[in-house]
Amino acid sequence: MVKYYFYTILVLMIFGVPAVSSRFGTQVDELAQIFGNATSQLAAVILSHNPKSIADIQAKYSASPITADSSSIIPIVQPKxxxxxxxxxxxxxxxxxxxxxxxxxxxxxxxxxxxxxxxxxxxxxxxxxxxxxxxxxxxxxxxxxxxxxxxxxxxxxxxxxxxxxxxxxxxxxxxxxxxxxxxxxxxxxxxxxxxxxxxxxxxxxxxxxxxxxxxxxxxxxxxxxxxxxxxxxxxxxxxxxxxxxxxxxxxxxxxxxxxxxxxxxxxxxxxxxxxxxxxxxxxxxxxxxxxxxxxxxxxxxxxxxxxxxxxxxxxxxxxxxxxxxFGSKTVYALGSSYDTVALPHSWMQAISDKNVQNADVFALQTALLNDGEYPPKQSDLNQCPRTGKFGLCTREALQAFQQKYSINDEVDTVGKKTRQILNQTFGGTNTL
Ligand SMILES: [Zn+2]
CATH class of the missing domain: 3.40.630.40 (Zn-dependent exopeptidases)
Incomplete structure (x- = not known):
């Protein structure tokens, strides 16, 4: 939460007399005519401002290591x-x-x-x-x-x-x-x-x-x-x-x-x-x-x-x-083939609203999201966030998932058959 705003107009009223940044270096003479000596004195106060461009930081990412010649003991330095x-x-x-x-x-x-x-x-x-x-x-x-x-x-x-x-x-x-x-x-x-x-x-x-x-x-x-x-x-x-x-x-x-x-x-x-x-x-x-x-x-x-x-x-x-x-080719963190730390996941126990396994449900919601059922139709993530709680949103998405895989006898429950599909598709040991 952020509470610290600044009050530009107030500052303008208080300071009134302007200063000059290096960005406006070419205008110093003109300003000196307008504002007199005060401007020249203030100009010295301002530090140079040199914002990073997209090219600047992307070049750093893709730069090859700086290598000394092979006989040198200077270590290889990679720009970071x-x-x-x-x-x-x-x-x-x-x-x-x-x-x-x-x-x-x-x-x-x-x-x-x-x-x-x-x-x-x-x-x-x-x-x-x-x-x-x-x-x-x-x-x-x-x-x-x-x-x-x-x-x-x-x-x-x-x-x-x-x-x-x-x-x-x-x-x-x-x-x-x-x-x-x-x-x-x-x-x-x-x-x-x-x-x-x-x-x-x-x-x-x-x-x-x-x-x-x-x-x-x-x-x-x-x-x-x-x-x-x-x-x-x-x-x-x-x-x-x-x-x-x-x-x-x-x-x-x-x-x-x-x-x-x-x-x-x-x-x-x-x-x-x-x-x-x-x-x-x-x-x-x-x-x-x-x-x-x-x-x-x-x-x-x-x-x-x-x-x-x-x-x-x-x-x-x-x-x-x-x-x-940075256009990385690797994308995922070392050891992961998923774009979320909630997957892969192994579902070992039945899940229903009577038997809530929170980490299991969080992973279930994440899996259903990746499978296209979550949030359920006519809902968005504000109405149906991933909560780790088995409520109406999860129940509806689960129904759609079970329909897709023709599972008819595990109503409102992640039973054995549903777990089998989940574990086949999104299962495994999470290394992140
Ligand atoms: Zn805050």
Whole structure:
């Protein structure tokens, strides 16, 4: 869940006098005439901004190892795509909660799964900003040693954007939501992460979050479900590359997971000008996105038997989406021939609504989805998500599956005959 918006108009009102970015270097003289010496002084404050193009990061993925001549003792260096994973919120506070579930911990679990998939692929180098207890020392030290620099950079970027708006090269951010009480330290750390990513040649930054519905009673699930990917607004330098990566991730996620049915998120990929995490004020070089993977109260998370599997599958879909962006020929993770971690699966016991085996049901729903029966006709994944619970959606899909395979005597039950077909088609030992 994201609460940190920026207030461009307010900044424009406060700072008024514009600054100059290196991007507008050729206009410095003209500006000096308009704004006098102040402009020249401000110009020095702005850091260079060099967003990654699609070609930049795809070239890294497909580059051959840099080899020294055979007599050299210099090791072979393979250029790697540098990915920064940012589990949403802080180690000990922030984010939404539902019952005993904490968003800030779920984001870490998903990040650790995603990091594991990426680390097993030699094309990637992955860095995760924190675990459940603390920031990675790299970031803890960076925040500590560069705190004032981060604040200065943040202010300079805001001035730069205000200037761009004033000369008509950028348009004001919409929506403009003013949060006077935005926690300053959290905002500074988010800018700090972007600044660090710029200075450390990060190619893709993924911020991991879970959403919440603002109006539902405590411990009662809200009415919305599904995922949404936030990307930088089109006028920002990192927008095109971010959107291209987001699109391949979206495609993978949307096969198995519902797209958010909240009004503003229903397109799945949402351009957002004011999210600090993905480069408000055009600050980020890396392709950046913030993924709200689901709503925290969705049943696959509240059910402890399916939570870890559901989180791992979201991570796997993200990994596959990245591989798609790079046109990978391997696609699946080492050891898997499926595009989901829920398969293959061995069904050993009968399943019905009276005898629910949660991991079995999650795998059953996944198998039925791959076989074309799930969600059942006239339903979508928002109405019938993969939950691990044997309810009406699963019963209807199971009926269609049994009809297809002419099984007539296992009504509303995954009996021996149904299991046989399932195990023949989707069975096996899961190595992921
Ligand atoms: Zn969040």
């Amino acid at each position: 795509v540098r990915i920064l994973l940012v589990p949403g919120h802080e180690p000990d506070f922030g984010g939404t909660e539902f019952g005993s579930l904490k968003e800030r911990d779920m984001t870490v679990e998903l990040a650790q799964n995603l990091s594991g998939f990426l680390a097993n692929n030699s094309h990637y180098q992955v860095i995760t900003t924190r675990d459940k207890n603390q920031w990675l020392p790299t970031f803890a030290n960076y925040f500590k040693n560069n705190w004032q620099d981060i604040i200065d950079w943040e202010k300079a970027s805001a001035k730069d954007m205000a200037y761009r708006i004033s000369i008509g090269s950028s348009t004001p951010s919409v929506p403009i939501i003013i949060h006077n009480n935005a926690p300053g330290d959290v905002v500074n750390r988010l800018y700090g992460i972007t600044k660090w990513a710029n200075e450390n040649d990060i190619d893709i930054t993924i911020h991991i979050h879970f959403n919440d519905d603002s109006v539902h009673p405590y411990n009662v699930p809200g009415s919305h479900s599904g995922f949404a990917i936030y990307v930088p607004e089109h006028q920002y330098g990192n927008s095109t590359t971010s959107k291209a990566v987001a699109e391949t991730i979206f495609k993978r996620l949307s096969k198995y997971n519902p797209v958010s049915d909240l009004g503003g998120e229903s397109t799945g990929i949402v351009e957002e000008p004011s999210l600090i995490a993905i480069g408000a004020h055009d600050t980020a070089n890396a392709a950046s996105m913030l993924i709200e993977y689901a709503y925290i109260y969705e049943p696959q998370f509240t059910n402890p038997d399916t939570r870890s599997l559901a989180l791992k599958d979201l991570a796997y879909q993200t990994y596959l989406g990245l591989e798609d962006f």
